[in-house]
Amino acid sequence: MLDSVKNEKLRVWVEEMVQLCEPARVYLCNGSEQEYRELSSELINSGTFIHLNEKKRPNSFLARSNPSDVARVEKKTFIASEKKEDVGPTNNWCDPAEMTVKMHTLFKGCMKGRTMYVIPFSMGPLGSPMAKIGVEITDSAYVVCNMRIMTRMGQEVLDILQEGDFVPCMHSVGKPLAMGQKDDSWPCNPENTCIAHFPKKRSIWSFGSGYGGNALLGKKCFALRIASVMAREEKWLAEHMLIIGVTNPEGKKRYIAASFPSACGKTNMAMLQSPLPGWKIECVGDDIAWMKFGKDGRLYAINPEAGFFGVAPGTSMKSNPNAMRTCAENAIFTNVGLTEEGDIWWEGMTDKPPARLTSWLGEAWTPESQKSAAHPNSRFTAPADQCPVIDPAWEDPEGVPISAIIFGGRRSSVVPLVYEALGWNHGVFVGASLSSEMTAAAEGVVGNLRHDPFAMLPFCGYNMGDYFAHWLAIGRSANAEKLPRIYSVNWFLKSAEGKYLWPGFGDNMRVIKWICEGLEGKDNKIKSSIGYLPKMDSFDTSGLNLSKDTLKALFDINKEGWLKESEEMRTYLSQFKERLPREIIDELNSLQNRLR
Numbered sequence: 001m002l003d004s005v006k007n008e009k010l011r012v013w014v015e016e017m018v019q020l021c022e023p024a025r026v027y028l029c030n031g032s033e034q035e036y037r038e039l040s041s042e043l044i045n046s047g048t049f050i051h052l053n054e055k056k057r058p059n060s061f062l063a064r065s066n067p068s069d070v071a072r073v074e075k076k077t078f079i080a081s082e083k084k085e086d087v088g089p090t091n092n093w094c095d096p097a098e099m100t101v102k103m104h105t106l107f108k109g110c111m112k113g114r115t116m117y118v119i120p121f122s123m124g125p126l127g128s129p130m131a132k133i134g135v136e137i138t139d140s141a142y143v144v145c146n147m148r149i150m151t152r153m154g155q156e157v158l159d160i161l162q163e164g165d166f167v168p169c170m171h172s173v174g175k176p177l178a179m180g181q182k183d184d185s186w187p188c189n190p191e192n193t194c195i196a197h198f199p200k201k202r203s204i205w206s207f208g209s210g211y212g213g214n215a216l217l218g219k220k221c222f223a224l225r226i227a228s229v230m231a232r233e234e235k236w237l238a239e240h241m242l243i244i245g246v247t248n249p250e251g252k253k254r255y256i257a258a259s260f261p262s263a264c265g266k267t268n269m270a271m272l273q274s275p276l277p278g279w280k281i282e283c284v285g286d287d288i289a290w291m292k293f294g295k296d297g298r299l300y301a302i303n304p305e306a307g308f309f310g311v312a313p314g315t316s317m318k319s320n321p322n323a324m325r326t327c328a329e330n331a332i333f334t335n336v337g338l339t340e341e342g343d344i345w346w347e348g349m350t351d352k353p354p355a356r357l358t359s360w361l362g363e364a365w366t367p368e369s370q371k372s373a374a375h376p377n378s379r380f381t382a383p384a385d386q387c388p389v390i391d392p393a394w395e396d397p398e399g400v401p402i403s404a405i406i407f408g409g410r411r412s413s414v415v416p417l418v419y420e421a422l423g424w425n426h427g428v429f430v431g432a433s434l435s436s437e438m439t440a441a442a443e444g445v446v447g448n449l450r451h452d453p454f455a456m457l458p459f460c461g462y463n464m465g466d467y468f469a470h471w472l473a474i475g476r477s478a479n480a481e482k483l484p485r486i487y488s489v490n491w492f493l494k495s496a497e498g499k500y501l502w503p504g505f506g507d508n509m510r511v512i513k514w515i516c517e518g519l520e521g522k523d524n525k526i527k528s529s530i531g532y533l534p535k536m537d538s539f540d541t542s543g544l545n546l547s548k549d550t551l552k553a554l555f556d557i558n559k560e561g562w563l564k565e566s567e568e569m570r571t572y573l574s575q576f577k578e579r580l581p582r583e584i585i586d587e588l589n590s591l592q593n594r595l596r
């Protein structure tokens with residue numbers, strides 16, 4: 001089978017990995033529909049997939065993971081750089097030589113009794129000058145099926161890869177099978193899970209987990225951690241950002257990128273259905289943006305992915321109808337509830353929960369149950385081209401020109417609904433200052449406030465101080481007029497009683513409208529100590545019935561809160577020592593001076 005592989009590096013690497021992992025067989029994925037059908041029936045037979053009701057959810061499957069393998073594991077994720085300073089204080093560092101030995105020990109014989117799948121994939125539209133090729137080796141057919149949705153995968157990629165380089169991505173669930181041993185429905189090895197990135201060699205090794213970003217290596221491991229290193233060297237940006245097209249009532253279209261931490265609203269904003277007449281949002285991407293300057297000096301973005309791996313809970317026909325339509329067929333659901341009709345359900349999907357279902361744990365469930373029906377980090381995997389509002393330019397090989405960049409976190413207080421940065425450097429400071437309450441997307445205590453600069457804390461493949469410097473350098477290298485404007489948003493402000501102050505979801509269109517009107521030159525903002533705030537008569541709250549107090553709270557700047565936070569920010573930044581660019585401290589000082 002490997003005889004058809006023309007790329008020498010690829011053939012040699014696969015042969016080496018076969019020696020190391022000792023699989024029972026090797027299978028080179030061609031990405032065809034027939035292959036997907038065969039793999040999904042194998043997964044049904046092995047109990048990994050439950051075939052959903054064809055009438056309700058055609059060609060779709062439910063998988064239930066091992067309860068110990070439900071999210072990204074940041075503590076077990078490493079960057080293997082020669083020097084510890086090069087990964088910085090916010091990453092887990094390991095020595096490349098030691099990690100190589102560790103990985104070879106873990107992977108020795110780890111695929112016994114299993115099939116080794118070889119998945120050639122492209123991040124970015126095939127043949128785009130911005131696209132990059134990877135090859136994932138995995139022993140999980142579940143991973144192959146998900147990769148087929150999430151990336152451009154198979155023969156076409158192999159054709160492009162006749163020669164040339166690729167990022168080798170090694171993955172194993174870490175559960176070899178003895179002769180005749182019955183397989184688990186979700187094989188994994190949580191005790192020994194380890195995910196390592198080698199930025200210099202540009203390779204990835206992931207052992208022990210079959211879930212999401214731990215296992216679909218094109219996503220966070222390649223398109224962010226490895227790509228951020230490539231981007232720094234090649235002077236572009238690899239970011240944890242959605243990309244949308246916004247059309248105003250006059251028909252003028254602008255593209256916007258927005259960066260929120262995991263489970264903080266990217267997919268929802270990416271598919272937003274506007275309640276405001278004449279305004280339309282179309283989706284280019286919901287999680288990752290690669291951005292590069294075009295010949296005209298503007299920043300252009302592509303979505304390197306081909307599918308969505310979206311948070312299920314909270315997704316409904318009310319909150320995100322376009323996501324519901326996107327996963328109406330040809331979808332994989334992981335860790336959601338199963339209804340008696342053979343369809344899926346999760347918390348928030350309908351006002352009235354089904355009377356009975358089977359929970360993600362495989363247990364009988366009723367609305368009275370103490371446990372949730374779906375895991376909080378349960379997900380749907382669905383093809384991007386099924387999204388009813390997919391942007392016509394979403395596969396443009398040159399990307400789309402970005403007019404604005406938004407940073408947002410989950411903040412119950414202090415950060416107002418929206419403000420605009422005073423300029424590029426201040427915007428970089430705003431990105432660097434991002435902090436957010438933790439969610440179920442990663443292991444950790446949900447709700448704890450943590451710094452998450454640029455929503456890249458778990459995804460930056462090098463020293464975060466150098467990353468800030470890279471963003472500043474991108475600003476210096478460009479014509480200031482052509483740079484995107486930078487904004488901060490916060491959909492998650494709460495009242496003293498713990499209720500959300502802002503309706504969010506579709507109504508976030510009002511914030512986007514204000515941003516776009518400013519871009520068209522409308523005099524709609526006033527300068528404040530933290531940045532530009534909307535003039536109240538230029539911010540559309542029509543039909544919302546917000547009380548005066550609520551509106552005030554949404555745009556309030558609590559000086560004491562801001563001063564306290566900025567002082568805490570100073571402490572946080574001090575850990576980057578000499579890697580922290582002077583400009584960031586200058587911005588912090590200026591902010592404090594404006595506040596005082």
Ligand code: GTP
Nearest residue numbers: 262263264265266267268311313314441491504505
């Ligand atoms: P990742 O895929 O982990 O990167 O997450 P994401 O940033 O794409 O987040 P997503 O849009 O999936 O939203 C995560 C959770 O936040 C879901 O439960 C949503 O229902 C909820 N959410 C999204 N937007 C809003 C909003 O405007 N207001 C409120 N209150 N909740 C929101």
Ligand code: SPV
Nearest residue numbers: 072212213219220262441
């Ligand atoms: C995130 O956690 O930001 C995700 C899900 O988008 S995962 O693919 O698991 O990283």
Ligand code: MN
Nearest residue numbers: 261262263287
């Ligand atoms: Mn994400």
